[in-house]
Amino acid sequence: MLEAIGVGSVDDLLGAIPREARGAVMGVPEGLTEAEVTAHLAAIAAQDRPAGAGPFFLGGPVQRRYIPAAVPALALRGEFLTAYTPYQPEVSQGTLQAIWEFQSLGCELFGLDVANASMYEGGTALAEAAFMAVRATGRKKVVVARETFSQFRDTLRTYAKGPDLEILEVPTAELAQRAEGAACLVVQHPDAAGGLVDVRTIADAAHAAGALCVQVTEPHACAVLEPPGALGADLAVAEGQPLGIPMSFGGPYLGMLACREALVRHMPGRIVGRTEDTRGVRGFVNTLQTREQHIRREKATSNICTNEAIAAITAAVYLALLGPRGMRAAASRGAAQAHALAARLARIPGCAVAFDRPFLDRFPLRTPAGALYDALLADGIVVGLGLRDDPVLADALVLQCTELTTDQDIDAIAGALERAVAGAREPARA
Amino acid sequence: MTQPSVRTQVAPDTGARTETPALEPLLFELHREGRSGRHIRDEASDPVPPDFARQAPLGLPELSELQVVRHFTHLSQLNYAVDTGFYPLGSCTMKYNPKVNDRAASLPGFADLHPLQPDETIQGALRLMCELQEMLAGITGFAAVSLQPAAGAHAEFTAILMFKAYHHARGDTGRRRVIVPDSAHGTNPASAAMCGFDVTTVRSDARGNIDIAALEDTLGDDVVGLMLTNPNTLGLFEERVREVCAAVHKVGGLVYGDGANLNALMGLARPGDLGLDCVHINLHKTFSTPHGAGGPGAGPLCVKAPLEPYLPSPRVRRNDDGTFGRSLDHPDSVGRVRSFLGSFGVLVRAYTYMRSLGEEGLAEASRDAILAANYLLSRVRSTYQLAYERTCMHEFVLTAAKQKKQGASALDIAKALIDEGFHPPTVYFPLIVAEALMIEPTETEPKETLDAFADALLRIARRIETEPGTVRDAPLRAPLRRLDEVGAARRPVLRYRR
Numbered sequence: 001m002l003e004a005i006g007v008g009s010v011d012d013l014l015g016a017i018p019r020e021a022r023g024a025v026m027g028v029p030e031g032l033t034e035a036e037v038t039a040h041l042a043a044i045a046a047q048d049r050p051a052g053a054g055p056f057f058l059g060g061p062v063q064r065r066y067i068p069a070a071v072p073a074l075a076l077r078g079e080f081l082t083a084y085t086p087y088q089p090e091v092s093q094g095t096l097q098a099i100w101e102f103q104s105l106g107c108e109l110f111g112l113d114v115a116n117a118s119m120y121e122g123g124t125a126l127a128e129a130a131f132m133a134v135r136a137t138g139r140k141k142v143v144v145a146r147e148t149f150s151q152f153r154d155t156l157r158t159y160a161k162g163p164d165l166e167i168l169e170v171p172t173a174e175l176a177q178r179a180e181g182a183a184c185l186v187v188q189h190p191d192a193a194g195g196l197v198d199v200r201t202i203a204d205a206a207h208a209a210g211a212l213c214v215q216v217t218e219p220h221a222c223a224v225l226e227p228p229g230a231l232g233a234d235l236a237v238a239e240g241q242p243l244g245i246p247m248s249f250g251g252p253y254l255g256m257l258a259c260r261e262a263l264v265r266h267m268p269g270r271i272v273g274r275t276e277d278t279r280g281v282r283g284f285v286n287t288l289q290t291r292e293q294h295i296r297r298e299k300a301t302s303n304i305c306t307n308e309a310i311a312a313i314t315a316a317v318y319l320a321l322l323g324p325r326g327m328r329a330a331a332s333r334g335a336a337q338a339h340a341l342a343a344r345l346a347r348i349p350g351c352a353v354a355f356d357r358p359f360l361d362r363f364p365l366r367t368p369a370g371a372l373y374d375a376l377l378a379d380g381i382v383v384g385l386g387l388r389d390d391p392v393l394a395d396a397l398v399l400q401c402t403e404l405t406t407d408q409d410i411d412a413i414a415g416a417l418e419r420a421v422a423g424a425r426e427p428a429r430a
Numbered sequence: 431m432t433q434p435s436v437r438t439q440v441a442p443d444t445g446a447r448t449e450t451p452a453l454e455p456l457l458f459e460l461h462r463e464g465r466s467g468r469h470i471r472d473e474a475s476d477p478v479p480p481d482f483a484r485q486a487p488l489g490l491p492e493l494s495e496l497q498v499v500r501h502f503t504h505l506s507q508l509n510y511a512v513d514t515g516f517y518p519l520g521s522c523t524m525k526y527n528p529k530v531n532d533r534a535a536s537l538p539g540f541a542d543l544h545p546l547q548p549d550e551t552i553q554g555a556l557r558l559m560c561e562l563q564e565m566l567a568g569i570t571g572f573a574a575v576s577l578q579p580a581a582g583a584h585a586e587f588t589a590i591l592m593f594k595a596y597h598h599a600r601g602d603t604g605r606r607r608v609i610v611p612d613s614a615h616g617t618n619p620a621s622a623a624m625c626g627f628d629v630t631t632v633r634s635d636a637r638g639n640i641d642i643a644a645l646e647d648t649l650g651d652d653v654v655g656l657m658l659t660n661p662n663t664l665g666l667f668e669e670r671v672r673e674v675c676a677a678v679h680k681v682g683g684l685v686y687g688d689g690a691n692l693n694a695l696m697g698l699a700r701p702g703d704l705g706l707d708c709v710h711i712n713l714h715k716t717f718s719t720p721h722g723a724g725g726p727g728a729g730p731l732c733v734k735a736p737l738e739p740y741l742p743s744p745r746v747r748r749n750d751d752g753t754f755g756r757s758l759d760h761p762d763s764v765g766r767v768r769s770f771l772g773s774f775g776v777l778v779r780a781y782t783y784m785r786s787l788g789e790e791g792l793a794e795a796s797r798d799a800i801l802a803a804n805y806l807l808s809r810v811r812s813t814y815q816l817a818y819e820r821t822c823m824h825e826f827v828l829t830a831a832k833q834k835k836q837g838a839s840a841l842d843i844a845k846a847l848i849d850e851g852f853h854p855p856t857v858y859f860p861l862i863v864a865e866a867l868m869i870e871p872t873e874t875e876p877k878e879t880l881d882a883f884a885d886a887l888l889r890i891a892r893r894i895e896t897e898p899g900t901v902r903d904a905p906l907r908a909p910l911r912r913l914d915e916v917g918a919a920r921r922p923v924l925r926y927r928r
Contacts, residue, residue, distance in 0.1 A: 001801060001802075001805040001877060002801070004805055004808045004809065005801075005804045005805055005807075005808045006808070007804075010797045010800060010801050013800050013801070013804055013821050014698060014800070015821065016666070016667035016669050016820075016821070016823075017667055017698060017699045018671070018672060018699070018704070021699045021700070021703045021704055022698060022699055023697070023698070024571060024697070024699065024700045024703055025568075025789075026565070026568045026569045026696070026697055026700075026789055026792065026793075027564070027565065027568035027569075027789070028565050028568065028569065028784055028785075028787075028788055028789040028792060029785065029788060029789070030788045030789065030790070031785070031786055031787050031788025031789075031790060031791045032785055032786055032788070033786075034528075034530050034786070037530060037534075037782055037785050037786045038530060038533070038534070040785060041534040041537065041778070041781075041782055042537060042539075044539070044554040044557060044558050045534075045537040045538070045539025045540050045554050046539055046554065047539070047553045047554030047557065048539040048540070048543055048551065048552050048553065048554040048555055049547070049551035049552075050538040050539055050542035050543060051542050051543065051544050051547070052538065052542050056544075058544050058546055058547065059544075060546065061769060062544055062545055062546070062770075064542075064544065066469065066470060068467070068469045068495075070495055070498065070499055072536075073499075074498070074499060074502040074503065074506070075502070076532070077502075077503070077506045078511055078512075078513030078514070079506035079507060079509040079511045079513065079514060080506050080509060080511070080722075080723050081511070081513075081527075081532075081720040081722055081723070082511040082512035082513045082524075082527055082720050082721065083509045083510065083511040083512070083517075083721065083723045083724075084517070084519060084522055084524060084721040084723065084724060085721075085723075085724040085725075086723070086724065087519070087856070088510070088844065088845075088848065088853065088854050089910070089913045089915075090845070090848055090905050090908035090909065090910045090911070090912065090913065091508075091509065091510035091848055091853065091905075091908050091909070092508075092509055092510065092723075093453055093454075093505070093508040093509070093909050093910060094505035094506045094507065094508040094509035094723075095509055095723040095724065097453075097454065097456070097505055097508075098502065098505050098723075099723075099724075100924075100925070100926075101456060101457050101458075101926070103924060103925050104456075104457075104458065104925040104926040105457075105490060107925045108488065108489040108490055109488070109490075111486065113924075113925070114924050114925065115924075115925070117724070118724075118725070120580035120581065120584060120726075120768060121580065121768055121769055121770075122769060123766070123768050123769035124580070124584075124767075124768055131624075149769070151766060151769035151770065152769060154765055154766040154769075155765075155766050155767065155768055155769055157765060158591070158742075158764055158765035158766055158767055159624075159767075161591055161594070161595075161625075161764065161765075162587065162590075162591060162624045162625040162626055163624065163625075163626045164626055196479065196482050222484075223484070223488055224476075224478050224483065224484055225478065225482050225483065225484055226482060226483065226484050226485060227484065227486075230484075230485065230486060239769070246536070246541040246542065246775065247541070247542060247543060247544050247545070248535070248540065248541050248543065248774050248775040249540065249543040249544075249545050249552065249555045249770070249771070249774040250545035250769070250770025250771045250772060250773075250774050251545075251580065251726070251768070251770060251772060251773035251774055251775065251776075252580070252722075252725075252726030252728075252773040252774075252775050252776055253769075253773075264922070264924070270724065271922075271924055272924070273918040273919070273922050273923055273924050274918065274923040274924075275913050275914045275915065275917055275918035275923075276913070276914055276917075277910040277911040277912060277913050277914070278911040278912055278914075279436075279451075279911055280451065281436050281451050281452060281453065281910055281911075282450050282451065282452040282453075283453075283910045283913045284913075285913050285915050285918050287915070287918040287919050287922060287924075288919055288922060289919070290919075292616075293583070293616040293617050293619075293620035294615075294616040294859070295616070296616075296620075297616045297619040297620060297629070298619035298620060298622065298623040298629040299623070300616070300620040300623075302620065302624070303583040303584075303586065303587055303617045303620035303621040303623075303624055304581070304583055304584075305581065305582070305583045305615075305616075305617050306580075306581040306582065306583070306712075306714070306721075306724065306725040306726070306727040307581075307724055307725040307726075308580075308722070308724075308725045308726050309722050309723040309724030309725050310720075310722030310723055310724075310725065310726065311722075311725075311726065313502075313723060316457075317498065317502055319490055320457050320490075320491065320493055320498045320501070320502075321467050321469060321493075321495060321498050322466075322467070322469060322470070322490075323465070323466045323467070323490050323491065323492045323493060324487070324488040324489070324490045324492065325466045325472070325492070326466060326467065326469050326470050327488060327490065328473075328488065329470040329471060329472045329473055330470045332473035332475070332476060332477070332478070333470065333471065333473045335473075335477045335478060336473050336475045336476075336477055338477075339477045358479045358482065360477075360478065377548060377550075377551075382544070382547060382548075382551070384546065385546075403470050403471075
């Protein structure tokens with residue numbers, strides 16, 4: 001090969017690199033065989049405690065849910081996994097049709113007209129939704145319900161530093177009164193603590209003030225609750241991880257973003273559209289690309305290029321396997337277990353659901369002694385912490401149930417809480 | 431690639447045949463009421479308050495598991511992928527992704543971790559992230575690393591936000607412009623614009639480097655910084671990179687490194703030693719994580735010490751007692767750029783790859799990538815014109831201007847390569863090269879693949895000389911012929927409707 005190139009060694013090809021900058025030591029340990037690296041990674045993984053190791057009530061945007069065996073078997077096929085962005089549609093119809101189906105399934109779930117091919121994850125999807133509202137209204141103020149997932153709000157605040165947007169965080173109950181001059185109202189339903197919210201009133205208030213309504217939601221909740229489109233929301237945002245994607249300590253995940261037809265030209269990211277080839281055979285292509293960075297550069301609706309396509313395909317496979325019946329079963333099962341759990345824990349002295357609102361599959365629990373988080377953890381039970389920034393719920397525990405929550409899990413946390421409450425009231429004698 | 435048969439659709443409810451021929455029915459067309467798998471037990475009780483309950487039916491298709499398995503298996507077979515063939519898509523580093531990396535990421539100790547679990551239950555995950563940060567710092571020559579960014583473009587946005595915070599912390603609030611070479615990826619100007627800045631484009635010189643005179647002309651105390659890709663998108667090492675960085679620094683600006691092309695530099699030169707202030711790394715490219723049909727990627731950001739205070743928070747750190755933790759006490763941080771700490775599943779794969787190759791293997795990978803690109807170039811350069819007559823790094827850009835005059839464009843050549851059994855290279859990028867063909871073979875392909883691809887390119891060139899019309903009809907052996915993209919955009923059909 002060197003001879004064909006006409007050089008004596010690879011070093012002869014490196015002449016453009018400044019000599020004094022060459023050959024730096026990187027400090028990477030010596031290479032390992034596959035067997036060795038497998039053992040090494042297994043040893044590191046063994047230092048973690050997987051969620052499935054005991055009763056698990058931690059949730060929120062990321063949820064421990066049952067993943068059917070066929071989901072990874074299909075979505076992680078090499079033909080999907082080792083392709084890239086479908087720049088050449090004639091040899092990418094698998095990706096393109098699967099993504100188009102994902103868009104269609106998401107529209108059904110959210111009750112909206114258009115869904116894009118994916119954003120990085122829920123928090124950045126919220127930020128991009130807010131940017132859409134800013135573009136569509138020409139206003140620079142975004143009003144966000146304080147009961148929105150704190151990680152999503154943090155991400156939105158970071159993004160807002162780019163175009164210097166004003167972010168106003170108010171309790172959900174005050175949201176409808178703060179629409180004046182806003183690009184959008186951001187409401188989460190079910191909210192971070194699990195409470196159900198009257199989105200219609202908030203959407204109406206937004207529209208009356210010329211603002212848009214962005215609803216942050218969850219895929220499974222949308223199977224049993226009235227979806228964002230039916231509630232008057234213009235945009236829906238969700239973390240798609242619960243749709244068959246491993247929790248995997250924070251990612252890669254799936255940002256879901258859907259909107260009404262009128263907003264499609266403001267949409268960020270890839271969108272797949274239906275078309276046909278020169279023979280008239282149906283096919284799919286990336287479309288409306290004049291919104292995108294590779295065409296419009298600094299005038300694009302977003303800088304996103306690489307997205308989360310394999311996660312979108314995974315979600316499409318999951319939704320196809322579960323269908324409407326399976327989605328309802330998973331959502332209802334989590335909700336039923338959450339209500340059973342709430343009823344069971346309310347029998348423990350000093351414990352009660354920490355708000356008086358309806359909830360679905362997650363609720364805040366007031367405990368008499370605080371700091372029970374660690375006591376539960378010592379018993380191998382993982383729960384969620386209360387809501388930062390919330391005067392009432394900051395000291396609560398937030399408990400999430402899904403279809404994987406068993407009656408034994410409920411007995412275990414009830415027993416552990418009873419012991420912890422009793423122990424807190426009668427401290428062990430020194 | 432075998433050519434799948436085109437099927438005529440059968441309408442789901444009536445059984446009537448419709449007019450739309452297709453490669454594979456839609457999920458929705460396969461629907462039969464009442465069909466479902468049995469994955470989750472139906473719940474008898476319904477705790478949803480009536481005021482909140484869904485009124486409209488949930489319009490997902492009802493399918494058996496076998497139907498779903500066949501559907502997605504058929505779809506996958508319509509794809510071209512690294513696992514099925516040579517994929518020399520320039521700028522994307524489509525190298526082989528070892529399967530052991532995927533298996534590592536699926537270990538329950540990694541895959542079954544919730545991001546909000548307490549530190550004592552995630553020591554392995556945090557350790558892996560710390561070690562990865564340390565290795566990336568060593569490879570790039572920088573002081574500190576954030577693993578948060580989800581992709582290269584996300585890292586660009588993060589870094590320009592950090593530049594803004596850095597300048598503002600100095601009371602320097604008058605800087606409005608980000609400078610971007612005319613060869614840059616489209617994400618660069620888009621990221622700068624998302625941060626509220628104006629973009630100034632600076633031209634390339636006759637050797638494919640940034641035109642330093644033009645750069646110096648536009649530099650001033652209103653410049654936030656420069657976004658620099660090195661090797662650049664022409665596959666060329668920026669020959670005067672140190673002078674470029676020095677010129678930007680002289681006016682108080684910062685230099686951002688787009689690390690899309692780090693696959694040419696491992697063990698050869700570190701961006702931190704070349705004068706840059708930070709660089710992002712596309713783990714999915716250089717560190718061999720599968721590109722996932724468009725994503726996920728991961729775009730760790732490596733920075734010099736003066737920028738460290740502005741890195742995204744929370745951060746992952748080694749505690750003094752040898753344990754690992756997450757820290758939020760970074761008052762100058764730009765904040766979270768995503769909900770959690772990073773695309774962990776991608777990080778595990780990249781870590782596994784790095785530990786497999788080791789110091790020597792990574793350096794060898796870069797040298798082999800450069801060797802492969804120069805060899806492939808040597809096979810075709812007398813037939814296709816090289817955009818800039820220089821030794822390339824890990825990729826090169828040809829112009830099909832000559833072929834265009836003969837009657838076939840870069841797009842036609844791309845489609846003809848499909849019929850030859852290959853994935854086309856990147857076309858029409860960078861924008862400064864007419865009829866661009868951007869070819870990146872990567873180090874994982876054997877010589878016989880490079881030769882077969884070169885032979886195909888030469889065959890196509892001969893066809894263009896004699897009968898260019900046949901190339902304009904390509905592809906004929908793909909699942910579909912050319913698609914009507916104009917029609918798709920003019921009358922968008924973006925979802926299924928009954």
